[in-house]
Amino acid sequence: MQDKNGNQIRFYYDAGLGTNYYDSSARIFHIVDVRGGGPYTYDFQYNFISRTDGGADVIPHLTAIRSNVQTGETYYFYRASGVALTSPWADAYGTTDILQQMVGAANPATNVDQNSPNRTYSFLYDPAAEITQATLPPGGHLRWNYTARQFSSNRSQMEVTDRYLAQDAPGQGTGAEAAYHISHEATTGTVHNTTTLVDPTNAAKVWTFTDTSPNTWQIGLLANFQKKSTLAGAALESSTVTWALSPTSNNPFVQTLQSTADGTQTQKTQVAVDQYGNVTDQSLFDYGASSATRKYQYTYLHNQNGTYAGYYIRNAITGKSVLDGAGQNAQSLGSIFYDQGSCPSWVYGPPTPTNLSGAALLDASNRTSFLANATTTSGPGTGTSCGYYDAAGNVYASEGPGSPQQQIAYASSANFAAPSSVTLNGDSSSLSSFTYTPWLGVAGYTGPSMPLKSIVRLSVEDEV
Amino acid sequence: MQIGARSLLAPPVIDRTTIGTSSFPNRVDMHWTDPVDPNGVGIFIHGITRDGVYKDSGFSENDYTDNTNVLASQTYSYQIVSTSFHGITSAPVTLTVNTPTPGAVDPRRVGVRPTGSYWGALGENIDNLSGNLNFTIPMLQTKARGGWGVPINLIYNSQMWRKDNGGAWLMGQDVGYGMGWRLMAGSVTPSFDNQTYVVDHWTYTDSTGAEYRLDVNTGGVWTSSEGVYVNFDSNTNKLWFNNGTFWYMGCISGGD
Numbered sequence: 178m179q180d181k182n183g184n185q186i187r188f189y190y191d192a193g194l195g196t197n198y199y200d201s202s203a204r205i206f207h208i209v210d211v212r213g214g215g216p217y218t219y220d221f222q223y224n225f226i227s228r229t230d231g232g233a234d235v236i237p238h239l240t241a242i243r244s245n246v247q248t249g250e251t252y253y254f255y256r257a258s259g260v261a262l263t264s265p266w267a268d269a270y271g272t273t274d275i276l277q278q279m280v281g282a283a284n285p286a287t288n289v290d291q292n293s294p295n296r297t298y299s300f301l302y303d304p305a306a307e308i309t310q311a312t313l314p315p316g317g318h319l320r321w322n323y324t325a326r327q328f329s330s331n332r333s334q335m336e337v338t339d340r341y342l343a344q345d346a347p348g349q350g351t352g353a354e355a356a357y358h359i360s361h362e363a364t365t366g367t368v369h370n371t372t373t374l375v376d377p378t379n380a381a382k383v384w385t386f387t388d389t390s391p392n393t394w395q396i397g398l399l400a401n402f403q404k405k406s407t408l409a410g411a412a413l414e415s416s417t418v419t420w421a422l423s424p425t426s427n428n429p430f431v432q433t434l435q436s437t438a439d440g441t442q443t444q445k446t447q448v449a450v451d452q453y454g455n456v457t458d459q460s461l462f463d464y465g466a467s468s469a470t471r472k473y474q475y476t477y478l479h480n481q482n483g484t485y486a487g488y489y490i491r492n493a494i495t496g497k498s499v500l501d502g503a504g505q506n507a508q509s510l511g512s513i514f515y516d517q518g519s520c521p522s523w524v525y526g527p528p529t530p531t532n533l534s535g536a537a538l539l540d541a542s543n544r545t546s547f548l549a550n551a552t553t554t555s556g557p558g559t560g561t562s563c564g565y566y567d568a569a570g571n572v573y574a575s576e577g578p579g580s581p582q583q584q585i586a587y588a589s590s591a592n593f594a595a596p597s598s599v600t601l602n603g604d605s606s607s608l609s610s611f612t613y614t615p616w617l618g619v620a621g622y623t624g625p626s627m628p629l630k631s632i633v634r635l636s637v638e639d640e641v
Numbered sequence: 642m643q644i645g646a647r648s649l650l651a652p653p654v655i656d657r658t659t660i661g662t663s664s665f666p667n668r669v670d671m672h673w674t675d676p677v678d679p680n681g682v683g684i685f686i687h688g689i690t691r692d693g694v695y696k697d698s699g700f701s702e703n704d705y706t707d708n709t710n711v712l713a714s715q716t717y718s719y720q721i722v723s724t725s726f727h728g729i730t731s732a733p734v735t736l737t738v739n740t741p742t743p744g745a746v747d748p749r750r751v752g753v754r755p756t757g758s759y760w761g762a763l764g765e766n767i768d769n770l771s772g773n774l775n776f777t778i779p780m781l782q783t784k785a786r787g788g789w790g791v792p793i794n795l796i797y798n799s800q801m802w803r804k805d806n807g808g809a810w811l812m813g814q815d816v817g818y819g820m821g822w823r824l825m826a827g828s829v830t831p832s833f834d835n836q837t838y839v840v841d842h843w844t845y846t847d848s849t850g851a852e853y854r855l856d857v858n859t860g861g862v863w864t865s866s867e868g869v870y871v872n873f874d875s876n877t878n879k880l881w882f883n884n885g886t887f888w889y890m891g892c893i894s895g896g897d
Binding site: 178179180181182184185186188190193200201202203204205208210211212218219223236237238239242244248250252254256262264265266268270273274275276277279298302305306307308311313319321323325326328329330331332333334335336337338340342359367368369372374382384386389390391393394396397398399402422426427428429430453454488489490491492493538539548549569570571593594617 | 663666741743744745746748749750756758760761762763764765767769770771772773774776778780781782783784785786787789790791793795797799800801802803804805806808809811813815816817818819820821822824825826828857864865866867868869870872881882883884885886887888889891892893894
C-alpha cells in the first residue's frame with residue numbers, strides 16, 4: 178500500500194498449498210510498516226502440521242500474530258477441528274474448524290503470558306457455525322439467536338432475531354441478560370421492508386426500506402427511521418431519507434435527510450455530490466422552514482486542476498463558503514492551497530529538509546508535483562498557516578497563525594517518521610529534541626521547558 | 642498406483658434430479674451430486690456450456706457459479722458433462738434456468754457497506770436489512786509516515802447459508818481462521834469469460850467482507866455503482882482510492 182507521497186506499508190503473503198512460491202496464497206505472512214523499517218513489524222504463524230483432532234491440517238490455520246515493535250498487538254488463536262457442520266435445515270455438510278478463543282499477550286515487550294484473561298475473546302456456535310455468543314475480554318458477553326426467514330422465490334436465509342447483552346465481569350457477579358428483539362414485516366418480498374428492534378425498556382427503533390421500485394438500485398436502501406418509546410406509540414423522532422445517483426458514476430447517495438421531532442417539528446438537509454462522492458452543495462432547512470435557511474458550497478482541487486484527477490487525488494477540499502438561503506452573499510469559511518513552493522512570510526532563510534537518504538518504505542521513483550500536500554490554509558479569524566513538505570510528505574518547516582516559525586528535522590533512528598528536533602524562529606537555543614520507542618511513542622525529550630503541544634505541529638491541515 | 646489398460650467406460654450421466662440451481666439477475670448458482678461410478682476410473686473434470694458455448698471446467702468440483710454476461714429475465718440452457726481420468730466423456734445433462742427480473746436482488750448481504758444501515762455495539766454490526774451479523778475485532782493498526790495507516794481486523798459474517806428450490810447452499814468458508822472468519826486488508830478477484838479469457842468484471846472485497854462488483858470498465862480501470870469509490874486499474878494491478886493512495890495487488894492467491 179502506498180500513499181500519495183510514496184510512503185509504503187508492505188504485506189507479504191504465504192506460499193499457496195503445493196507451492197514454494199511466496200505471495201501465492203491469501204494468508205498474510207508478514208507486515209512491515211514504518212515502525213519496523215527493515216525488520217517485519219508483524220509476523221503471522223500458521224499451523225501446517227496437525228489438527229487439534231489429530232488429523233492433517235488441510236487448510237493452514239492462523240495460530241499466532243506477533244508484534245515486533247512492542248505494541249501489544251500479539252495474539253494467539255485456538256480452534257476446534259473436525260466439528261460437525263449442519264445446515265440450519267439439518268443437511269449434513271461434513272466437518273469444519275471453528276475459532277474458539279483468541280488470546281492477546283499481556284506483555285507487549287516480550288509477547289509472553291498467553292493466558293491473560295483480560296485480553297481473551299471466546300466464542301460459541303450453533304451446528305451451522307453461526308456464532309451464538311462472544312464473550313468479551315472484560316467478561317461480559319453478547320449472544321445471538323438466528324431464525325430462517327423466507328423471501329420471494331422460496332428463498333430462505335438466516336437472520337439475527339434476538340440479541341442479548343450481559344454484564345458479567347468477573348468479580349462483579351453475573352448480571353441478567355438484557356434482551357433486544359428484532360422482527361420484520363409479516364410477508365417478505367425480495368428484501369425486507371420493515372425491521373423493528375425492541376430494547377429491554379420496550380423502546381423501539383423502526384427501519385423502513387425500499388423493497389420495490391422501478392429503479393432497481395433503490396431496492397434495499399433505507400427510506401425511514403423512527404425512534405419510539407413503545408412499539409405501538411407515536412414516533413418521538415423520525416428521519417426520512419431520499420437517495421439519488423451521483424453524476425456519471427451512478428453511485429447512490431443520501432440526497433435529502435428530513436428529521437422530525439415530536440411528530441411535527443421538521444428540519445432538512447439536502448446535498449449534491451460530484452462523480453467522486455464529494456459534497457459540493459449543502460442546503461440546510463431549519464425547523465419549520467419551507468425554504469433553505471443557509472447553504473454551504475465546497476470546492477475541490479481536481480476541479481481547479483484536472484491533472485490531480487489523473488493521479489486519483491479527487492477529494493482534496495480547497496474551499497468552503499456559507500451563503501444565505503437564496504444562495505447569495507457568499508462568505509468564505511476557509512481555503513486551502515496545495516503544493517506551493519514557499520511560504521510568503523518566511524523570514525529565517527530557506528528552510529532545509531532532512532536528507533531522507535536511506536529512508537525505508539519510501540518510493541520516490543514516480544514522484545510528481547501533484548501530491549495535494551496542503552501548503553497554505555486560511556480562514557476567517559484563524560489567520561494563515563503555511564508549511565513546507567519534504568519528499569516523504571513530512572512538514573519540515575511551518576509558520577502561523579499565532580505560533581512561531583518552526584523548522585523540524587527527522588532522523589533515521591525513527592525512520593524519518595517522527596520529528597527528531599524542532600527549532601523555533603531560527604533560534605538554536607530553542608532546540609527541542611525527541612527520541613522514540615520502537616512503536617514511535619515519545620521516549621525522551623530534551624529542550625526548552627514548554628508544553629510539547631505548543632511546539633510541534635505535524636501538519637498544517639490540523640489548522641483547518 | 643495401478644497400471645492397466647485404458648478404461649473406455651464413459652462416466653455416468655449426472656442425475657438431473659440432483660442438480661440444484663439458484664438464479665439472480667446477474668448470476669446463476671448450481672450444484673449437483675456426482676453419480677456413483679463403481680465400474681469406472683472416476684470423474685476427473687466437469688465441463689459446462691451455456692447455450693452451446695463453453696463456460697467452465699472444474700476439477701473434482703460439483704458446483705458452479707456463472708456470473709459472466711448473465712442478464713436478467715433470460716432463459717439459459719446449460720449442459721454439464723463429466724470426463725473420466727482416462728479422458729472419456731459422458732453424455733451431457735441439460736438444464737434450463739430462467740433468470741429473474743432486475744429487481745429480484747439477492748437478500749443476502751454480508752460485511753458493512755457505506756449505503757447500509759446497521760445496529761449494534763462492541764464490534765457488532767447487525768445489518769438491519771439482511772439480518773447478517775458482522776462481528777469485528779480490531780487486531781493491528783499499521784502505520785506509515787504522516788499518521789496514515791490501515792487497520793487489520795478479524796471479522797466474522799454470520800450469513801453463510803441459503804435455502805431455495807435448489808436446496809441448501811453453503812456460502813461460508815473456513816479459509817484458515819475458522820468457519821466464517823476472515824482477516825485481511827482487502828482483495829480483488831477477477832471473473833473471466835472462459836470462452837474469450839476476457840475479464841467480465843472484478844469483485845472488490847473490503848476488510849469487513851463486503852463485496853462490490855466492479856463492472857464499469859473505462860480503459861481497463863474498473864469502478865462500481867454500488868456506493869463505493871474505488872478504482873481498480875487492471876493495467877497496473879493497482880487499486881486506487883480517491884485520496885491518491887493505492888494498493889498494489891502483487892499477491893495472486895492460488896485459491897487455497
